[in-house]
Amino acid sequence: MAGGGGNDVQWCFSQVKGAIDDDVAEADIISTVEFNHSGELLATGDKGGRVVIFQQEPENKSQPQCRGEYNVYSTFQSHEPEFDYLKSLEIEEKINKIRWLPQKNAAQFLLSTNDKTIKLWKISERDKRPEGYNLKEEDGRYRDPTTVTTLRVPVFRPMDLMVEASPRRVFANAHTYHINSISVNSDYETYLSADDLRVNLWHLEITDRSFNIVDIKPANMEELTEVITAAEFHPNQCNTFVYSSSKGTIRLCDMRASALCDKHSKLFEEPEDPSNRSFFSEIISSISDVKFSHNGRYMMTRDYLSVKIWDLNMESRPVETYQVGEYLRSKLCSLYENDCIFDKFECCWNGNDSVVMTGSYNNFFRMFDRGQKKDVTLEASRESSKPRAVLKPRKVCGGGKRKKDEISVDSLDFNKKILHTAWHPQENIIAVATTNNLYIFQDKLN
Amino acid sequence: MINTMECAMDAQNLISISLRKIHNSRTQRGGIKLHKNLLVSYVLRNAKQLYMNEKYAEIYRMQQYEEVMTVCNEIQELNPLDLAEDIVEASGDCCSHGAGSPLIMEPASVCCALPASNHPAHTPHQQQQLQATAACSAAGLALQSEEVCKETNSAFFRSCCAEAYPVTDCDFSSLSAVHCNKTTVLDLDTHVVTTVESGYLHQDCCAVQCQGAQAPAKKRKFDFGCYAAESEDVPDFTPCKRARFEDFYCPHSEQLDTSNISNLISIFGSGFTGLVSRQADSELSLNGQFCSKQTLASLGAWTRAIVAF
Numbered sequence: 001m002a003g004g005g006g007n008d009v010q011w012c013f014s015q016v017k018g019a020i021d022d023d024v025a026e027a028d029i030i031s032t033v034e035f036n037h038s039g040e041l042l043a044t045g046d047k048g049g050r051v052v053i054f055q056q057e058p059e060n061k062s063q064p065q066c067r068g069e070y071n072v073y074s075t076f077q078s079h080e081p082e083f084d085y086l087k088s089l090e091i092e093e094k095i096n097k098i099r100w101l102p103q104k105n106a107a108q109f110l111l112s113t114n115d116k117t118i119k120l121w122k123i124s125e126r127d128k129r130p131e132g133y134n135l136k137e138e139d140g141r142y143r144d145p146t147t148v149t150t151l152r153v154p155v156f157r158p159m160d161l162m163v164e165a166s167p168r169r170v171f172a173n174a175h176t177y178h179i180n181s182i183s184v185n186s187d188y189e190t191y192l193s194a195d196d197l198r199v200n201l202w203h204l205e206i207t208d209r210s211f212n213i214v215d216i217k218p219a220n221m222e223e224l225t226e227v228i229t230a231a232e233f234h235p236n237q238c239n240t241f242v243y244s245s246s247k248g249t250i251r252l253c254d255m256r257a258s259a260l261c262d263k264h265s266k267l268f269e270e271p272e273d274p275s276n277r278s279f280f281s282e283i284i285s286s287i288s289d290v291k292f293s294h295n296g297r298y299m300m301t302r303d304y305l306s307v308k309i310w311d312l313n314m315e316s317r318p319v320e321t322y323q324v325g326e327y328l329r330s331k332l333c334s335l336y337e338n339d340c341i342f343d344k345f346e347c348c349w350n351g352n353d354s355v356v357m358t359g360s361y362n363n364f365f366r367m368f369d370r371g372q373k374k375d376v377t378l379e380a381s382r383e384s385s386k387p388r389a390v391l392k393p394r395k396v397c398g399g400g401k402r403k404k405d406e407i408s409v410d411s412l413d414f415n416k417k418i419l420h421t422a423w424h425p426q427e428n429i430i431a432v433a434t435t436n437n438l439y440i441f442q443d444k445l446n
Numbered sequence: 447m448i449n450t451m452e453c454a455m456d457a458q459n460l461i462s463i464s465l466r467k468i469h470n471s472r473t474q475r476g477g478i479k480l481h482k483n484l485l486v487s488y489v490l491r492n493a494k495q496l497y498m499n500e501k502y503a504e505i506y507r508m509q510q511y512e513e514v515m516t517v518c519n520e521i522q523e524l525n526p527l528d529l530a531e532d533i534v535e536a537s538g539d540c541c542s543h544g545a546g547s548p549l550i551m552e553p554a555s556v557c558c559a560l561p562a563s564n565h566p567a568h569t570p571h572q573q574q575q576l577q578a579t580a581a582c583s584a585a586g587l588a589l590q591s592e593e594v595c596k597e598t599n600s601a602f603f604r605s606c607c608a609e610a611y612p613v614t615d616c617d618f619s620s621l622s623a624v625h626c627n628k629t630t631v632l633d634l635d636t637h638v639v640t641t642v643e644s645g646y647l648h649q650d651c652c653a654v655q656c657q658g659a660q661a662p663a664k665k666r667k668f669d670f671g672c673y674a675a676e677s678e679d680v681p682d683f684t685p686c687k688r689a690r691f692e693d694f695y696c697p698h699s700e701q702l703d704t705s706n707i708s709n710l711i712s713i714f715g716s717g718f719t720g721l722v723s724r725q726a727d728s729e730l731s732l733n734g735q736f737c738s739k740q741t742l743a744s745l746g747a748w749t750r751a752i753v754a755f
Binding site: 084087090091094115177196197224227229246279280281282283286333336339342 | 460467481482488492
């Protein structure tokens with residue numbers, strides 16, 4: 001069972017996936033990471049529109065201390081680049097989000113989306129094939145019926161495991177703006193998709209229509225002041241969802257209240273500290289990710305400098321705030337110039353909601369133990385990629401005298417960023433995506 | 447009030463960087479990102495507010511300075527025996543106003559300092575005092591106006607301030623009325639800056655009226671570009687750095703940097719408003735065609751692309 005993070009758990013390197021060389025092809029840049037509900041499968045999406053699924057090997061009975069490794073299970077091209085001829089715009093194939101559906105039968109299902117189109121993929125295994133057809137040769141060519149002299153019953157024979165991915169549904173043409181989120185409802189029948197100005201509700205079986213449940217597009221676009229940045233269904237209440245905005249607010253909506261949920265049920269907003277006001281206040285307050293806790297009591301938001309935990313029963317302010325990189329505040333000008341200030345960091349909960357994790361620059365990622373009020377900064381790097389090597393905590397020095405083993409904020413590599421992280425739903429296994437590599441770490445088992 | 451101390455970049459640089467980002471977003475793969483452009487427009491707005499505050503503070507300081515110089519010159523022409531009486535009267539008038547009008551207190555402080563020297567030129571110290579007080583009062587005026595426009599509640603909720611931006615503009619309505627008939631537009635496609643002044647159209651690139659001509663410059667009190675020369679005389683005043691607008695303006699019109707920027711800022715009226723193209727009443731002509739009414743060039747394909755959503 002997942003325990004606390006922070007100082008109690010020692011994190012060890014387990015695996016790294018992806019190319020070793022420093023020359024990163026843009027198509028290989030990882031754009032999303034997601035464990036399935038059991039944690040057995042780990043899916044990644046990249047800028048090239050591909051989905052790669054890793055499967056955890058069963059635990060070795062002779063070595064119960066070691067958890068199974070994740071190996072490639074399936075790779076497929078989910079989305080292709082498209083062109084909108086009406087608007088003369090190219091639609092990127094980059095996978096923005098992947099969300100797994102709960103498993104109902106032998107096959108696995110996931111939703112993947114780019115800027116405009118959501119697809120439902122079925123991933124199924126085939127480990128036997130029928131042999132002994134009367135009218136077909138083994139290679140598939142048809143036999144002349146007149147040459148058939150005897151009849152036999154085809155039988156299934158084992159074959160090498162083949163994993164097939166097939167698109168079962170394509171949900172298209174429902175979004176004018178760029179899709180940033182998808183979220184499967186706890187009823188396992190519907191899901192939502194959100195773009196900059198609208199949230200749509202879909203039924204998994206129906207592709208030719210969706211219901212618009214939130215629309216914040218103003219009548220006059222000149223009056224636009226905020227956009228939707230993320231949306232998620234409540235993990236237990238199928239009528240409840242939240243969406244975050246670029247203004248740093250989160251709105252909780254109840255679909256029972258009305259068909260169109262433009263009027264929120266709750267508005268979560270923290271007043272701005274006037275002493276921190278700067279040119280970039282609006283940018284750094286924009287929420288890049290929102291995630292419910294597994295128990296549904298809390299939600300977590302990530303803005304540029306911090307992670308905040310909100311109690312759903314208290315709208316006035318977050319119950320916990322964790323500074324991810326306060327040292328960046330003095331660098332906002334240069335981060336604006338090099339566009340890093342627009343980076344959208346994600347965040348995630350561990351299995352029992354006691355620890356939260358998020359990424360940062362220089363391939364650092366941070367974990368905050370809510371119970372013990374401790375935090376740790378770790379690094380995903382090739383240098384510390386020896387099997388079962390324990391990760392050494394890192395520290396960034398914001399200013400003043402730099403201590404030994406500390407890294408100065410000026411030395412940080414802002415091209416190396418960890419935007420996407422995922423935590424195994426039950427175990428202390430984490431997946432951390434650098435630009436084009438996927439690192440898997442797990443806690444040290446004694 | 448925006449804390450600019452943390453930022454080495456000044457408002458003009460930020461504006462030019464932001465404009466460049468918006469321009470580059472046109473050619474980005476995947477289309478224009480609404481979210482990013484909205485955030486950039488906020489930075490533009492903030493930079494513009496600071497820039498305008500500074501500019502109006504500068505104008506106010508120059509106004510004060512000119513008024514004081516006028517008074518000093520008049521005093522110089524008077525009989526020295528009458529000088530003492532005038533000063534006593536003037537300081538009495540000035541200082542009789544209450545604390546609620548800090549702007550009027552300024553001449554008093556200068557008037558009272560005058561007996562120390564009959565020199566027409568202020569000493570640097572007096573200049574500093576003048577500018578400091580004028581700057582403070584102008585900034586205070588701007589600040590007061592801004593705060594009036596905000597929520598009276600001390601907590602500042604971003605979500606409630608959707609309309610804060612247009613309200614802030616009202617602070618300067620009296621001052622901007624002086625040159626409200628002049629609008630300069632930048633065509634990002636051809637990189638030509640064009641000015642529409644009271645219905646007349648001409649290109650700024652070839653404008654020589656501001657180049658090196660001090661006399662005509664002084665007549666146009668609110669032409670920001672012409673303060674560049676005067677500001678150099680003032681040791682304590684930090685001149686606005688000229689933005690490096692290499693991509694966006696004609697190389698031989700360096701003097702017009704500041705005026706271009708201030709007018710470009712006027713394009714970006716309120717937050718996102720400025721990014722959305724206003725319907726041009728007529729196409730701009732590059733050879734100085736007359737227009738019957740004020741026109742704004744469409745802000746290029748990038749704004750059309752935004753509106754195309």
